Amino acid sequence: MQFTRNMLRIMKRELASYFESPVAYVFLVVFLMLLGFFTFSVSNYYEAGQADLRGFFFWHPWVYLLLVPAASMRLWAEERKSGTVELLLTLPVTMTQAIVGKFLAAWLFLTIALALTFPVVLTTMYLGNPDMGVVWGGYIGCILLAGTYLSVGMLASALTRNQVISFVLSLIGCLFLVLAGWPPVTRMLTEWAPDWLVTGVASFSVMPHFESIQRGVLDLRDVGYYLSMIVVMLFATHLTIDNRKSS
Amino acid sequence: MLECKNLEKRFGSIHAVRGISFKVEEGEILGFLGPNGAGKSTTMRMITGFIPPNGGTASICGHDILRQPVQAKTCLGYLPENAPVYAEMTVTNFLKFVAGIRGYRGAALTDLVESTIEKCHLQKVRRQMVETLSKGYKQRVCFAQAVLHDPPVLVMDEPTDGLDPNQKHTVRTMIKEMASKKAIIISTHILEEVDAVCSRAIIISDGKVVANGTPAELKAKSPSGRLEDVFRELTIGSEEVLTRAHR
Numbered sequence: 204m205q206f207t208r209n210m211l212r213i214m215k216r217e218l219a220s221y222f223e224s225p226v227a228y229v230f231l232v233v234f235l236m237l238l239g240f241f242t243f244s245v246s247n248y249y250e251a252g253q254a255d256l257r258g259f260f261f262w263h264p265w266v267y268l269l270l271v272p273a274a275s276m277r278l279w280a281e282e283r284k285s286g287t288v289e290l291l292l293t294l295p296v297t298m299t300q301a302i303v304g305k306f307l308a309a310w311l312f313l314t315i316a317l318a319l320t321f322p323v324v325l326t327t328m329y330l331g332n333p334d335m336g337v338v339w340g341g342y343i344g345c346i347l348l349a350g351t352y353l354s355v356g357m358l359a360s361a362l363t364r365n366q367v368i369s370f371v372l373s374l375i376g377c378l379f380l381v382l383a384g385w386p387p388v389t390r391m392l393t394e395w396a397p398d399w400l401v402t403g404v405a406s407f408s409v410m411p412h413f414e415s416i417q418r419g420v421l422d423l424r425d426v427g428y429y430l431s432m433i434v435v436m437l438f439a440t441h442l443t444i445d446n447r448k449s450s
Numbered sequence: 451m452l453e454c455k456n457l458e459k460r461f462g463s464i465h466a467v468r469g470i471s472f473k474v475e476e477g478e479i480l481g482f483l484g485p486n487g488a489g490k491s492t493t494m495r496m497i498t499g500f501i502p503p504n505g506g507t508a509s510i511c512g513h514d515i516l517r518q519p520v521q522a523k524t525c526l527g528y529l530p531e532n533a534p535v536y537a538e539m540t541v542t543n544f545l546k547f548v549a550g551i552r553g554y555r556g557a558a559l560t561d562l563v564e565s566t567i568e569k570c571h572l573q574k575v576r577r578q579m580v581e582t583l584s585k586g587y588k589q590r591v592c593f594a595q596a597v598l599h600d601p602p603v604l605v606m607d608e609p610t611d612g613l614d615p616n617q618k619h620t621v622r623t624m625i626k627e628m629a630s631k632k633a634i635i636i637s638t639h640i641l642e643e644v645d646a647v648c649s650r651a652i653i654i655s656d657g658k659v660v661a662n663g664t665p666a667e668l669k670a671k672s673p674s675g676r677l678e679d680v681f682r683e684l685t686i687g688s689e690e691v692l693t694r695a696h697r
Contacts, residue, residue: 219539
């Protein structure tokens with residue numbers, strides 16, 4: 204009970220800190236403008252003549268690639284730079300509470316950003332009769348994708364006290380997750396690497412999982428992939444912070 | 451109330467703390483003296499459970515900091531070096547956050563935060579963001595979070611560093627007022643502080659305890675009877691060796 208309570212307190216503080224600085228508002232405006240631009244102008248939403256959100260969800264892995272690292276870069280880097288990490292970790296909380304609390308705060312923030320895209324759904328419902336199962340599937344897929352990127356970003360943020368480095372590291376980490384299964388990348392690997400390595404690298408890719416949830420199929424294997432990525436990354440964050448503060 | 455047994459810390463090839471042991475009982479204010487780089491902050495960080503020692507341990511109110519970290523931290527108030535506080539929070543919200551983590555809720559939490567604000571003379575700035583505060587106020591906010599829950603053990607790393615003479619006086623008076631029911635450690639390199647507040651002092655140099663006694667006992671070690679001379683005599687050797695090694 205006390206475990207959850209303290210975790211929620213840390214989460215609440217972290218979430219409030221997004222909204223107490225201009226970060227949240229800049230983020231939300233850019234996020235919504237980018238998605239609107241890609242959906243309506245690039246994917247030709249109106250010209251397509253179909254009442255679905257495929258053109259909208261298609262862009263999420265790419266928009267997140269830029270924006271999720273921006274939301275995660277400060278999580279630990281700033282605590283370490285300002286020294287507040289010493290304050291936080293000498294309060295009667297465990298490291299797990301602190302990590303999970305911070306992670307949930309950032310995840311909730313991204314979910315709020317995503318929820319603000321509701322006018323796109325309303326527009327589609329006004330224009331036609333979209334399959335709501337697919338729409339919900341798309342949103343769940345996006346939340347899970349955001350969580351996975353975020354966990355990578357959190358690890359990057361724990362690795363350095365410089366927010367720019369944190370941003371770049373998590374961008375590269377997430378880019379790897381997007382591109383890992385992409386044919387040009389696997390082809391480059393097949394030339395010299397053994398097969399197991401190629402399939403191993405390709406299995407890290409988020410794209411197949413994202414696409415299958417996009418089709419409205421909520422397979423436990425896909426959900427399992429996202430959740431296990433998140434758990435592994437948070438565990439790595441734990442080890443990293445332990446290691447960093449004692450050296 | 452507080453005991454360190456043989457604390458050791460290595461950072462790579464640097465042996466920062468080499469077996470420090472001491473006890474602090476209720477009603478005592480222990481001055482923790484030493485030149486810059488002698489290992490004061492490292493020792494305090496190990497006592498408060500922020501960094502794990504390479505050897506030895508510390509216990510707070512009978513709770514081992516390595517085996518029962520959360521219980522030990524519950525009995526502890528800690529003012530880290532440079533008084534880190536979350537910059538984007540208001541003074542009241544910051545203290546509410548800490549009180550929440552310390553297990554207070556509802557009316558008890560509000561009352562506690564109110565009385566702490568009054569006790570630490572923070573009424574004027576209570577609605578201000580911490581980042582807009584002067585150094586003296588920031589220090590007092592961090593002091594406030596350390597004493598908020600009336601902890602039996604209080605560890606303060608250079609509590610008067612960077613304060614003007616009036617602020618120093620205020621902080622010292624507050625420390626002395628609380629002393630009768632607590633075990634307090636204050637690290638400092640300002641020797642006048644020892645005479646002003648401490649009932650006992652430890653001098654460390656090069657990661658080792660070189661003197662331990664009441665201010666009067668320490669003064670008696672030098673023919674001049676001045677603490678400054680004792681301090682120089684006991685610690686200057688190590689510095690000379692260090693400078694020679696650096697050449």
